[in-house]
Amino acid sequence: MIYLYIIIMALVTYMIRAIPMTVFRKKITNKFVCSFLYYVPYACLTAMTVPAVFYATKNFVSALAGVGVAVVLACCRRSLVTVAAGACIAVFIAEQIFMTGLM
Amino acid sequence: MKNNFIEGLRDGIPIALGYLSVSFSIGIMALSSGLNVFQGAFMSITNVTSAGQFAGLAVIASGGAIPELILTQLIINLRYALMSLSLSQKLPEKITLWQRMIIAFANTDEIFAVAMNHNKSLTFPYMIGLQSLPIIGWTGGTVLGAIAGQVLPSAVSSALNVALYGMFIAIVVPTAVKIRPVLIVAVLAAFLSCVIYYIPLFSGISTGTSIIICTVSASAIGAVIFPVPQKADGA
Numbered sequence: 001m002i003y004l005y006i007i008i009m010a011l012v013t014y015m016i017r018a019i020p021m022t023v024f025r026k027k028i029t030n031k032f033v034c035s036f037l038y039y040v041p042y043a044c045l046t047a048m049t050v051p052a053v054f055y056a057t058k059n060f061v062s063a064l065a066g067v068g069v070a071v072v073l074a075c076c077r078r079s080l081v082t083v084a085a086g087a088c089i090a091v092f093i094a095e096q097i098f099m100t101g102l103m
Numbered sequence: 104m105k106n107n108f109i110e111g112l113r114d115g116i117p118i119a120l121g122y123l124s125v126s127f128s129i130g131i132m133a134l135s136s137g138l139n140v141f142q143g144a145f146m147s148i149t150n151v152t153s154a155g156q157f158a159g160l161a162v163i164a165s166g167g168a169i170p171e172l173i174l175t176q177l178i179i180n181l182r183y184a185l186m187s188l189s190l191s192q193k194l195p196e197k198i199t200l201w202q203r204m205i206i207a208f209a210n211t212d213e214i215f216a217v218a219m220n221h222n223k224s225l226t227f228p229y230m231i232g233l234q235s236l237p238i239i240g241w242t243g244g245t246v247l248g249a250i251a252g253q254v255l256p257s258a259v260s261s262a263l264n265v266a267l268y269g270m271f272i273a274i275v276v277p278t279a280v281k282i283r284p285v286l287i288v289a290v291l292a293a294f295l296s297c298v299i300y301y302i303p304l305f306s307g308i309s310t311g312t313s314i315i316i317c318t319v320s321a322s323a324i325g326a327v328i329f330p331v332p333q334k335a336d337g338a
Contacts, residue, residue: 003145005162005169005172008152008173009156012176013150013151013152013155013180014207016180016181017186017207018204018207020185020187021188021207024192025200027308032326035325035329037185037322039285039326040322041186042278042279042288042289044186045212045275046271047317048154048319050292050293051297054263058257061216064323066262067265073271074272078273080270080274081117081120084269084273088263088269089262091265092259100300102338
């Protein structure tokens with residue numbers, strides 16, 4: 001039964017990804033559609049990050065530290081992995097400071 | 104051809120590392136939802152999606168019916184249709200139907216973002232290289248999480264939770280700083296997302312639906328106010 005559920009999930013997810021990629025093969029020339037598609041990734045990634053990132057850690061302060069470090073590193077055009085690692089380290093350090101500060 | 108594959112592999116390393124940490128939590132959740140380690144790995148290698156798998160596991164754990172499972176997956180993963188449509192426009196015409204069907208399999212948020220940011224023409228070997236390590240990382244992390252997740256100190260797992268968001272920030276911020284309309288669209292998306300999250304009236308809206316509403320409205324408003332010049336590549 002669990003396998004049936006997993007296979008259905010996989011099929012639905014695959015169809016969602018495959019149909020737009022196989023059906024729309026000609027270049028779209030409509031200016032609105034092209035512009036819309038250009039903005040999709042930025043809008044989507046931002047909507048997934050805000051406000052969820054502020055609740056992804058143990059407290060708001062450490063999440064803020066992680067986001068702050070990530071934004072600064074991203075502005076300096078560091079690689080994806082550097083930005084991600086910097087954010088993780090900032091959260092870890094902030095939580096150590098914050099927790100010892102409370103106790 | 105071979106260089107393209109290797110370039111893809113290299114670009115996939117940061118995504119794979121991010122996935123390794125994020126899928127850890129998927130592994131833990133799979134076990135608590137009644138799956139065994141193999142079933143968890145099977146789910147990750149066939150689905151390759153974070154939000155969709157989280158939602159699917161929740162349906163399985165609560166003994167939900169199959170129509171509910173299908174609807175949840177459709178709504179939460181609908182954003183991939185937008186991404187595939189975007190990516191489809193950037194793929195050169197010479198990429199065949201079969202190759203497109205393979206590329207579509209692991210068109211995740213991050214792979215999509217990296218492919219769209221790639222400043223050269225996309226090739227099939229590059230896309231295969233780009234997807235390989237993230238799929239391994241995603242599945243491997245699920246297995247590790249299911250096996251060893253319980254022993255990881257909570258301070259470490261809390262810090263790892265922001266890895267994925269750090270990657271999102273690394274993709275959006277540099278472009279938003281450089282191109283004002285992208286900044287405005289991103290701020291608009293963040294604003295709408297907060298409105299849906301914080302205002303009680305919208306509390307019935309699931310995370311997946313919220314992402315769809317914010318993405319579609321912010322992108323549509325951006326497209327009306329700031330149409331992208333036709334010559335812009337990948338647009």
